[in-house]
Amino acid sequence: MLLFVAACSSDDEDASTPTETASATNVLGPVDKAAGEPVKIGVVSDGRSASIDNSVQFSVAEATAKWWNEHHGGVGGRPIELVTCETQADPARGTDCGNQMIEKNVVAVAVGESAVAEGVWQPLADADIPVMFFGAGSESILSDPNSFTVGDPTFATLQQPLILAKDKGLKKVTEVVIDVPAALHNAQDIAPPLMEKAGLDYQLIRIPPGTADMTPQLQSVAGDKSSVVFIVGNDSFCISAINGLRSVGFEGTVSAISQCITDATRKAVPGDALEGMVIGASVPVGGSDPSSVLYNTVIETYGKDIDTGSSSGRGMFVTFAGLLTSLEDITGEITPKTVTAAIKAMPEKELPGAAGLHFRCNGKAYPEQQAACVRGGLTTTLDSDGQPTEYKVLGSSAIPD
Template identity: 65%
Template structure:
C-alpha cells in the first residue's frame, strides 16, 4: 500500500545546494563517476517531517544523500546538477498547502513526496499549476486520475491484494483491517477494499483507531469473536506496536499481516517474538536484506549520509520516490520545465525502480488504466523470522506495463 499516507510532521525549509562529499566508500555499488555540471535543476522535496505524532525528518537526510549520489554518479538530470528545495508540513493540511505553493514560487520543475498524511493538501497547488509530483503512494481517487500526479506504489497491493491472497492460502473467510485513522488512508479501506473483498468471497471488517492510541484492547475485542480470519494492520511503527500487543492481550492467535512501516527496530523491541515470527509483511520496497537494491541504498547512505538509519522504511520510501522521479526524467529534452518534465515522465520506457527490490515501473498511465497516476504493478512480500527480521523479499504481481 501507499503508506505515503500514513505519516504526519517543523517549518518549511530552504533551498539546499548539492555539493560533492568525500570520495564514496563503495564505488562498485554506486556506479561509475558521472558528474553533473551546469545550471542546477530545482526539484522539490516535501515531507511531514517532525510532529507530535512521529518523526519523519529522516526523509530530508535521505534525499540530501541521494541527490549527492545522483549528481556524482548519475549525471543529475540531463547532465545538470539537481538542487533540492525542501518543505515540511508537520502533518498540518494548511502547511501542506503552503508547501505546495512554495514549490511553485521557487520554480521547481517537479516534486517528490515520500510519505504524507496531508497529501491532498500538498497536491492541490501543484496540480492546479501542472507541476508534476511523484508520490510514494496514493489512495485519493482524484489524485490517482490527475494527469500530472504519479505514484511508485500500487494502491491496491498491500491493503487489498495481499490479505486476500493470505486468506485464500490459509482457507479463511474473513479479513479485518486495523487501520490508523488518517484521511489519506480512508478511500482505500472504506471504498475500494469492501468491493474487492466481496468479489473474493470474503467477509470484511474495518477497525479505525486514532493515531497515538496506546491501548487498543477495547477496539480489538471484537477480533476474537466469530470465525477466525486474517488481521491486517496499517500504520506507522508506534501504531502497529499498540495493535500487535493489543491483539496478543485480547487472546487473538490467528493470522496477522501488516505493511512494512509497521516493523522497525522499535517494533522488534516492544513486541514479543512469538507475535512477529511468521508474520507476512507487504512492502513497496525492501527494508533490509542483501539484494542489489539494498546494497545500493546502504552504499549511498554510507558514502553521502551521516547517521542515517538504513532500516527505516520511511527513509527508504523517500529514496525510492526521489530516485524514481529522477530516473523517470532521464529522457527529458530541451528546456527543463514542469511541462517537459511531465512529458518525459509519461514517455519513459519501463525501468527498474531504484531501491525497489527488483520492481519495475512505467508512468504512461497503463499500469492501472482506471487510475492512470499509478506507475507500478504489484509489490513485495516477506516473512519475518524469529527475530522479527525480514527474510527474502519476493516480487508479487509486477507484470510488464504495455506501450
C-alpha cells in the same frame, strides 16, 4: 554484505567530494558529471514535528542528488539543485510548501510519505507542476494526470491479503480495521467486490481506536482456519488485535500492514504470536540484496551520519531516485511540461532501492487511478523476534504500453 566506502581527502582535494573505492564505483555506476545551468527540483517532507521525525529525508535527498549529479549526468546533463520545504505535518504549512515550490520555479517535486500530501499537492496541481509521491491514498491525487506515485495504492490493504489467501488455498479474508475514515474506504467500499470477483468470502470487523481488549469482537474468527486475518491500524491497535486473536485461540494465517510492527509491538506481543506473520513492507529496510547495497553505498558515499535503518529515509530514496530515473531520457528544454511528458514516456524500469519492484508512469498500471506507477508490493515474514526476514515482491505484473 554492505559495502562501506572509505571517504578520505587530501589538502588539495575538495573535502565535500568523497573518494570512492573501486567497489563503490561499480555499484554507483561510471562517473558522468552534470554541468551547466542547474535544474531546480523540489523535495517536500513532513520533517520534524511534535509526533514524528522524518528529517532524515532531507539528508537522503541531498545524498541522492549528489550521486545523480556525479554518476548520472543530473537531469538532461544539468546538475540538480534541491529546493526543500518542511511541512511539520501541518496542512497550512503543506500548502505553503506547494506555493514555495511554484515561486522558486521548480520543474518537479518529490514528496516522501506525508500526513498533509493533499495540501502540498493542490497548488502544484493547479500550476501543472508534476509531483512524485512515495504513496498516495487521496482519490484527487490518484486521478491527477500530473501526479505520480511509486506505491501501489491497492496493494497494502487489498491485494496483499487477497494474494496471500489464494497462495495458501484459503477461502476467506477477514479484515480487522481501525474504525477511522481514512482506513475504512478501501475496506468497506473497494474490498467487497474485489474479494467477490476473486472468489473469496469477505468479513470486515471495525474496531474503534483505543480498544484495549478486542476479544469480544474477534470471537467470530475463533477456530476459523479457512480465513486470512488481515490487520489495518497503528501499532497500539495492532498489539490489541494480535493479542486478541491469541486470546480467542485463532491458529490460522495472520497478516498486517507494515505500520503494525514496531519496537513497541515486539515488546508487547509474544514472539510466537509474531513468528510467521506476513507483513506488507513499504520499503526493504536492511538486507543485502542489490537494491539495499545500492542505497547503503549512496548514503555511505555522499551522506553524513544518516541512519540507513530508517524506513522514512529509504522511502525518500525510492521516491526521489524514482523521479530521477524517470527523467533519464529527457532532452532539450526542461520545464514542468517536458518533465511530465518524459515521466509518462518512460519505459518500464526497476525502481531504485525497492528490492526488485518495477515502475512505469504511463497511467496504465491501474487506469482508474492514473497516478499509480507500480503494480504489487513487498512482503516479508517475521521471525520469532518479530524482525523481517527476506523481502519478496508480490502481485507484480508488467504494465502495458
